[in-house]
Amino acid sequence: MVKHLLALLSVGGGLLLAGCHLKKEALGSAENPIKFHLVPSVDAKVLSDNSKILKDYLEKNTPYKFQITIPQSFVAVVESFGTQRADVAAINTYGYYMAHKAYGVEARLTVIRYGLATYQSEFLARSDSKIKTLKDLHGKKMAFVDPASMSGYLLPLKTLHDKKIEPKATVFAMNHDAVVTMIYQGQVDAGAAYYSPPQDGQIEDARRLVKLQYPDVEQKVKIIELSEPIPNDPIVFRKDIPEEMKEKISDTLLQFVATPEGKKAMDLMLGATNLKKSTDADYDTVREMLKTMVPEKK
Incomplete structure (x- = not known):
């Protein structure tokens, strides 16, 4: 019984080694897209x-x-x-x-x-809130995009650190439109997302991502301030x-x-x-x- 098992393992091992030596298909082929x-x-x-x-x-x-x-x-x-x-x-x-x-x-x-080959972050809050400047974000609940997002977290975080402003709590919405939605719905006091300047009278910053769902987002959610530009x-x-x-x-x-x-x-x-x-x-x-x-x- 043991001899049979060893023989099977030997055959299986040989097949495995043979498989390891099979030529990998060229990158860009149907088999290796x-x-x-x-x-x-x-x-x-x-x-x-x-x-x-x-x-x-x-x-x-x-x-x-x-x-x-x-x-x-x-x-x-x-x-x-x-x-x-x-x-x-x-x-x-x-x-x-x-x-x-x-x-x-x-x-x-x-x-x-x-x-533009550079971009900035924008700090957003509801237009009817008492938040008027970055200083007003101290002690507030803020929404960011993702811990690895430059425009949606790291860049605005640097701006807050430089100005010694500390939010009371932060949440990660995982994408830019969700940050705007959370602000619009009043789930957070403020948030940060990407900024692009208006074109032909139309907004191109993160608020545009929810305009179909919330046509009045420009009136309900305002930009407080912008960060420095980066590539x-x-x-x-x-x-x-x-x-x-x-x-x-x-x-x-x-x-x-x-x-x-x-x-x-x-x-x-x-x-x-x-x-x-x-x-x-x-x-x-x-x-x-x-x-x-x-x-x-x-």
């Missing part, structure tokens, strides 16, 4: 619907196959690079800081929003992807956002009206800022 991750910054259905448009365009205009996924958090995207479950990602600025530091992930494109979110690549592949995908994304359908899809997914080529050096100012916010572990 390029794994493109989108951060969950807006409603999941909006991301899902528009990611299909992006996937179709990429596959029609490159020789590669793609798998576009929406992980649960910014941190999940970063971790995916460490286990080679992500090849490309549209990621938030802080997520890029972590992914580059840990895994050498490379920024190749930066989001442009209405002509917009990047689109990043796993460091060991072939250079030719990085260039082809980057160029195709630039072509995509130049089309009417692509511009609309990128705006809905990333709040992006355009893209520009970039490098890691463009994010040095972010690293300098984060040194004071996220001290190095010794």
